[in-house]
Amino acid sequence: MDELKREIVKKLIENGSLKFGEFVLSSGKKSSYYVDVKKSLTDPDFLTLISKTMLRLAEDCRLNFDKIACIELGGVPLAVALSITSNKPYIIFRKKKKEYGVTSDLIGEINGERFVVVEDVTTTGSSALSVVERVMERGGKVLGVLVVVDREEGAEDVFKEKGIGFIPCLKASELMKYSKA
Ligand SMILES: O=P(O)(O)OC[C@H]1O[C@H](OP(=O)(O)OP(=O)(O)O)[C@H](O)[C@@H]1O
Numbered sequence: 195m196d197e198l199k200r201e202i203v204k205k206l207i208e209n210g211s212l213k214f215g216e217f218v219l220s221s222g223k224k225s226s227y228y229v230d231v232k233k234s235l236t237d238p239d240f241l242t243l244i245s246k247t248m249l250r251l252a253e254d255c256r257l258n259f260d261k262i263a264c265i266e267l268g269g270v271p272l273a274v275a276l277s278i279t280s281n282k283p284y285i286i287f288r289k290k291k292k293e294y295g296v297t298s299d300l301i302g303e304i305n306g307e308r309f310v311v312v313e314d315v316t317t318t319g320s321s322a323l324s325v326v327e328r329v330m331e332r333g334g335k336v337l338g339v340l341v342v343v344d345r346e347e348g349a350e351d352v353f354k355e356k357g358i359g360f361i362p363c364l365k366a367s368e369l370m371k372y373s374k375a
């Protein structure tokens with residue numbers, strides 16, 4: 195697994211996804227760095243690497259899932275890639291309901307299946323938690339949350355409290371450590 199982590203770090207760096215400066219995060223928090231995982235998710239090699247890593251982590255943790263769930267935007271390319279690698283269907287939640295056409299906030303179906311949630315980055319975990327809650331409200335079961343980079347700013351505790359597995363491919367501290375190696 196260590197080798198996969200190093201490959202992920204290498205790709206994130208090559209793709210210019212680790213940025214230093216002054217950033218405002220989704221939660222309103224300020225940060226001196228930003229991990230632009232979405233930029234790397236435009237790279238087919240990164241998509242392949244991440245989906246293989248996520249499938250391996252899910253297998254190692256015995257997450258016997260039927261479907262994949264995500265929220266736009268960052269989760270979508272991940273869900274598509276993992277769907278192709280695992281041959282399991284996926285669903286997408288919209289951040290907001292549409293006001294025309296098909297107005298549901300859900301694309302795909304939930305019929306009591308077992309889900310893994312995928313997310314590009316977790317900071318507070320609130321975005322991934324909204325997916326977990328929305329799957330459960332509709333009768334789905336959530337086995338775990340798989341994330342590319344966890345910034346170690348609270349998400350782990352959020353899911354521990356809920357009794358839901360939280361499985362980052364990489365922690366921010368590992369990203370910083372390996373990026374200097
Ligand atoms: O753990 P949290 O504190 O919720 O922060 C992480 C969330 O923030 C980012 O999304 P963003 O809100 O920037 O939306 P986007 O995917 O549409 O770019 C990221 O993709 C996660 O979804």
Ligand SMILES: O=C(O)c1cc(=O)[nH]c(=O)[nH]1
Nearest residue numbers: 219220228229230315317
């Ligand atoms: O918390 C966030 O909004 C966030 C942090 C980060 O490093 N990368 C990202 O895409 N979002």
